Amino acid sequence: MLKQIKVLLILLAACLPCQTFSQEKVWYFGNEAGIDFNGTSAVAITDGSMNVIDNAAAISDFTGNLLFYTDGMNVWDRNHSLMPNGTGLMGESSNGQGSLIVQRPGTDLFYIFTVGQYNSTNGFRYHIVELSQNGGFGDVISKNILLLSPSTERLDAVYNELTNSYWIITHGWNSNDFYSYELTQFGFNPVPVISPVGTVHTGGMLGHYNTMGQLCISPTKTKLVCGIYSDGVFELFDFDLNTGVISNPVPLGGFNNAWGAAFSPDGTKLYVSEWMNTEITQLDISSGIASVILNTATVVGHGTGPGGSYQAGYLQLAPDDKIYGAVFDDDYLLVINSPNQSGLACNLVDNGFFLNGKKSQAGLCRAVSSRTSFTSINETAAEKYYLVFPNPFVDEFNLTSHTNRFDGFNYSIFNSVGAEILNGKLSETQKEIINISGRPAGIYYLKISGTDIIGSKFERLIKLK
Numbered sequence: 045m046l047k048q049i050k051v052l053l054i055l056l057a058a059c060l061p062c063q064t065f066s067q068e069k070v071w072y073f074g075n076e077a078g079i080d081f082n083g084t085s086a087v088a089i090t091d092g093s094m095n096v097i098d099n100a101a102a103i104s105d106f107t108g109n110l111l112f113y114t115d116g117m118n119v120w121d122r123n124h125s126l127m128p129n130g131t132g133l134m135g136e137s138s139n140g141q142g143s144l145i146v147q148r149p150g151t152d153l154f155y156i157f158t159v160g161q162y163n164s165t166n167g168f169r170y171h172i173v174e175l176s177q178n179g180g181f182g183d184v185i186s187k188n189i190l191l192l193s194p195s196t197e198r199l200d201a202v203y204n205e206l207t208n209s210y211w212i213i214t215h216g217w218n219s220n221d222f223y224s225y226e227l228t229q230f231g232f233n234p235v236p237v238i239s240p241v242g243t244v245h246t247g248g249m250l251g252h253y254n255t256m257g258q259l260c261i262s263p264t265k266t267k268l269v270c271g272i273y274s275d276g277v278f279e280l281f282d283f284d285l286n287t288g289v290i291s292n293p294v295p296l297g298g299f300n301n302a303w304g305a306a307f308s309p310d311g312t313k314l315y316v317s318e319w320m321n322t323e324i325t326q327l328d329i330s331s332g333i334a335s336v337i338l339n340t341a342t343v344v345g346h347g348t349g350p351g352g353s354y355q356a357g358y359l360q361l362a363p364d365d366k367i368y369g370a371v372f373d374d375d376y377l378l379v380i381n382s383p384n385q386s387g388l389a390c391n392l393v394d395n396g397f398f399l400n401g402k403k404s405q406a407g408l409c410r411a412v413s414s415r416t417s418f419t420s421i422n423e424t425a426a427e428k429y430y431l432v433f434p435n436p437f438v439d440e441f442n443l444t445s446h447t448n449r450f451d452g453f454n455y456s457i458f459n460s461v462g463a464e465i466l467n468g469k470l471s472e473t474q475k476e477i478i479n480i481s482g483r484p485a486g487i488y489y490l491k492i493s494g495t496d497i498i499g500s501k502f503e504r505l506i507k508l509k
Contacts, residue, residue, distance in 0.1 A: 081363040096138075097137055099358055112145075117134075127173065132187065144156070195215065196216070210412070217246065221239065243279060263307060267329070281294070304370075313390070322346040350374060357370030375401055378392060
């Protein structure tokens with residue numbers, strides 16, 4: 045069988061222009077609503093089994109094929125059937141950012157993180173799906189492992205290319221503590237990095253409404269924003285990707301019922317929504333100074349629906365670099381088509397995406413923030429530092445190092461769920477014949493990495509079909 049090579053740039057010592065890439069190419073949310081981002085334009089899908097008021101979570105493989113999804117209480121496989129042991133998770137379907145799925149690098153283990161509703165004792169927990177079980181459709185092998193209680197309804201995660209690991213971030217209740225937990229190829233570290241910074245999250249209407257408000261990490265991985273519902277404030281912070289530390293709060297007040305938040309792809313704009321309101325406001329955060337940022341506040345459009353007092357909901361940056369917004373009980377989403385642009389040039393369209401008869405509620409589908417950055421290079425036969433040939437090939441290919449800038453390369457081959465099946469070391473100017481015959485049919489990835497003489501890192505991921 046012929047195999048094709050397509051090279052995707054993950055990280056290069058020299059900074060090259062790149063576009064946002066996410067493994068969350070298929071979304072499920074609301075009342076059986078969904079979106080497929082795999083094509084040239086987003087397409088509504090209607091085959092979901094889930095009904096959820098707030099944010100849900102889904103995850104796809106490297107090529108954009110759905111693996112499974114969850115509402116924080118149940119887990120459905122890619123055939124939309126409940127997984128074995130896939131019920132009884134102690135999240136909620138109405139709890140803000142209630143669930144998030146993060147793959148343990150290099151394995152077929154996927155961690156589902158959940159938070160309880162408001163400040164309930166359900167708190168922040170994790171659950172583990174082993175995808176290779178149940179004929180490859182997955183099995184929940186562990187669930188309801190408590191990490192923090194009480195927590196708020198806030199949850200986000202970000203990928204660190206340099207360490208091949210993730211930070212999972214939430215916030216405590218009756219405190220100003222952010223908690224950053226690390227998930228690596230070696231496992232999950234239950235001891236968090238704690239950042240006591242910013243406003244104490246406590247009280248609000250009915251004594252617990254300040255548990256609500258979206259937490260979001262910027263695509264640049266340097267900023268974090270947190271909405272605090274009853275206080276009417278969105279707090280902007282610096283985020284250190286290497287340490288997980290959150291610092292330098294910049295409070296942005298004056299918003300009623302601070303709710304949804306999303307950054308533009310270039311990280312210069314922040315978009316926010318206010319629950320029980322239709323307005324979407326853009327803020328230019330480039331200055332980092334609260335008064336200057338608030339002076340840029342511009343209502344760029346509205347998200348209106350049939351939901352009575354409930355209107356525009358949570359916001360989410362999508363794989364197509366547009367921002368989508370939930371509209372309560374509506375069969376349309378609002379869409380910000382050009383979120384890097386200032387003011388009305390961002391082109392917000394109310395009723396911008398038709399859900400083909402299905403409905404959104406207050407939330408959408410969670411995606412790991414800026415999972416990695418990719419630039420496509422079409423059918424590459426040679427690169428500056430290495431050579432992969434022929435293309436196409438049958439069962440085996442040649443990998444050659446042809447540079448003295450790097451002291452050779454490490455290489456690994458992974459299957460479609462990220463499990464390593466082969467690895468080796470390629471010395472300077474060495475040629476290696478790599479044979480993948482006898483492996484099950486499917487998609488494999490060749491990862492090449494190295495460090496040059498001045499310490500700059502080089503990494504390539506090559507998709508093998």
